[in-house]
Amino acid sequence: MNTAQPKGSGPGFMGLPPARLISYIYFHPELLGLAAAVLWIVGLYLALIWAPVDLLQGEPYRIFYLHLPMALAAYLSFIVVFIGGILYLWKRKRLFDVWARSAAEVGLLFLTLVIVSGGIWGQATWGTFWAWEPRLTFTFILWLIFVAYVMLRQTVKDQEQGARYAAVLGIIGFLDMPMVFLSVYLTDRDLHPEPRELPPEVWTVTWVTFAAFMALLAYILIQRVRIEQSREELEELRASLEE
Amino acid sequence: MLWKDVVIELRTKDSLAAMLMFGILALTIFNFAFELRADSLLLVAPGVLWVAILFAGILGLGRSYSHERERGSMEGILLCPVDRGAVYLSKFLANLLFIGLSEVFLVPAFSEFFDVDALRGTVIAVIILGTVGFAAVGALFGAMAVNTRAREVMLPVLLLPILVPLVIASVKATGLLLDGEPWREIRAWATILIVFDVVSLVVSYIVYEYVLEDWG
Numbered sequence: 149m150n151t152a153q154p155k156g157s158g159p160g161f162m163g164l165p166p167a168r169l170i171s172y173i174y175f176h177p178e179l180l181g182l183a184a185a186v187l188w189i190v191g192l193y194l195a196l197i198w199a200p201v202d203l204l205q206g207e208p209y210r211i212f213y214l215h216l217p218m219a220l221a222a223y224l225s226f227i228v229v230f231i232g233g234i235l236y237l238w239k240r241k242r243l244f245d246v247w248a249r250s251a252a253e254v255g256l257l258f259l260t261l262v263i264v265s266g267g268i269w270g271q272a273t274w275g276t277f278w279a280w281e282p283r284l285t286f287t288f289i290l291w292l293i294f295v296a297y298v299m300l301r302q303t304v305k306d307q308e309q310g311a312r313y314a315a316v317l318g319i320i321g322f323l324d325m326p327m328v329f330l331s332v333y334l335t336d337r338d339l340h341p342e343p344r345e346l347p348p349e350v351w352t353v354t355w356v357t358f359a360a361f362m363a364l365l366a367y368i369l370i371q372r373v374r375i376e377q378s379r380e381e382l383e384e385l386r387a388s389l390e391e
Numbered sequence: 392m393l394w395k396d397v398v399i400e401l402r403t404k405d406s407l408a409a410m411l412m413f414g415i416l417a418l419t420i421f422n423f424a425f426e427l428r429a430d431s432l433l434l435v436a437p438g439v440l441w442v443a444i445l446f447a448g449i450l451g452l453g454r455s456y457s458h459e460r461e462r463g464s465m466e467g468i469l470l471c472p473v474d475r476g477a478v479y480l481s482k483f484l485a486n487l488l489f490i491g492l493s494e495v496f497l498v499p500a501f502s503e504f505f506d507v508d509a510l511r512g513t514v515i516a517v518i519i520l521g522t523v524g525f526a527a528v529g530a531l532f533g534a535m536a537v538n539t540r541a542r543e544v545m546l547p548v549l550l551l552p553i554l555v556p557l558v559i560a561s562v563k564a565t566g567l568l569l570d571g572e573p574w575r576e577i578r579a580w581a582t583i584l585i586v587f588d589v590v591s592l593v594v595s596y597i598v599y600e601y602v603l604e605d606w607g
Contacts, residue, residue, distance in 0.1 A: 292552035327556035
């Protein structure tokens with residue numbers, strides 16, 4: 149993750165070793181939320197106002213600053229789904245499943261936004277919202293797998309059984325993606341803009357918006373896991389009250 | 392174990408007949424659907440064949456597990472001291488056999504309906520490679536889908552996105568062969584099919600026990 153990220157971290161905090169730092173952030177997710185908010189405001193300003201306009205694509209190119217980081221965040225969340233699934237089947241701790249499930253939900257949201265934002269850009273630049281182009285197809289298949297994952301969770305009654313099934317789907321789906329990638333790239337030509345000689349400002353803005361999305365992803369994930377943990381505690385308390 | 396799956400199926404014969412009928416109907420409907428619009432049926436023929444195989448196969452996969460559920464026979468099998476991997480392999484082989492059997496009828500029918508020469512060694516090799524991967528993932532997801540609320544819908548929802556590389560590679564390879572391209576032109580696609588087959592068989596074999604853990 150981006151090292152220049154903890155903006156709202158406060159004094160006396162930077163000297164902590166990485167493991168302590170991670171656990172500190174985990175128990176104070178509001179810091180991440182603050183960092184995400186600051187990075188978002190800065191990132192939006194940089195992307196929409198500060199960055200120079202692209203000579204070839206004009207103003208719509210600014211969508212790229214949201215589009216690319218969001219896609220990367222979504223791909224990253226699938227790695228969380230995959231690893232969470234393996235750890236759940238192996239260790240059988242509910243926590244791993246909660247991580248995987250939350251990552252799938254956030255990933256589905258991000259991927260949906262990636263496809264919509266890409267479509268808006270495509271409408272302006274390619275003249276069409278949708279094209280069967282390798283990167284689009286790849287992302288769309290990933291989206292379908294995420295949808296299947298979320299649907300599977302909702303159609304299995306038993307929580308534990310649903311967790312196991314979802315883990316299996318997450319593992320198979322993740323291993324499937326390299327083959328999807330290969331087969332779509334062998335079929336069609338990539339129409340995405342080539343990384344040309346870009347002015348350094350573009351990379352600066354991209355890094356800031358990327359950090360903003362990473363902070364947001366981590367923030368939502370941690371909060372989601374904590375909600376799930378509180379719910380479990382609540383249920384335990386309720387059970388003990390009834391006795 | 393494999394014997395059990397095969398015997399049940401042969402005795403009832405209903406799944407196989409339904410799969411076949413469904414496949415033939417798909418070919419027929421596609422023929423009408425495309426005849427009016429497509430300039431050359433040869434352009435769409437490989438896709439039609441694979442859609443017919445996939446849909447007929449999904450039907451069979453679903454049946455093979457709903458039999459187990461209706462009769463509660465899976466619990467009986469799980470009480471026996473057999474390896475879960477063996478249960479998977481027998482399910483995989485039984486489904487491979489039945490999809491293969493329906494293909495024995497579907498592929499010649501396809502050749503006649505669409506006036507192509509699909510009864511060649513290379514085309515049949517591609518069909519076998521595609522069917523192995525299909526049955527491998529199908530035998531795994533079938534066991535999951537049958538325990539969900541909307542079972543008939545969940546199997547294709549789970550299966551089809553995962554099968555995308557297999558479908559692309561099979562359709563491309565079949566199409567190139569029907570166009571008269573030599574085998575070396577489709578080597579990349581055949582490689583994808585083989586990798587898909589191996590990966591899906593190995594991973595499904597390993598994770599199958601987690602799916603069976605508390606059946607029902």
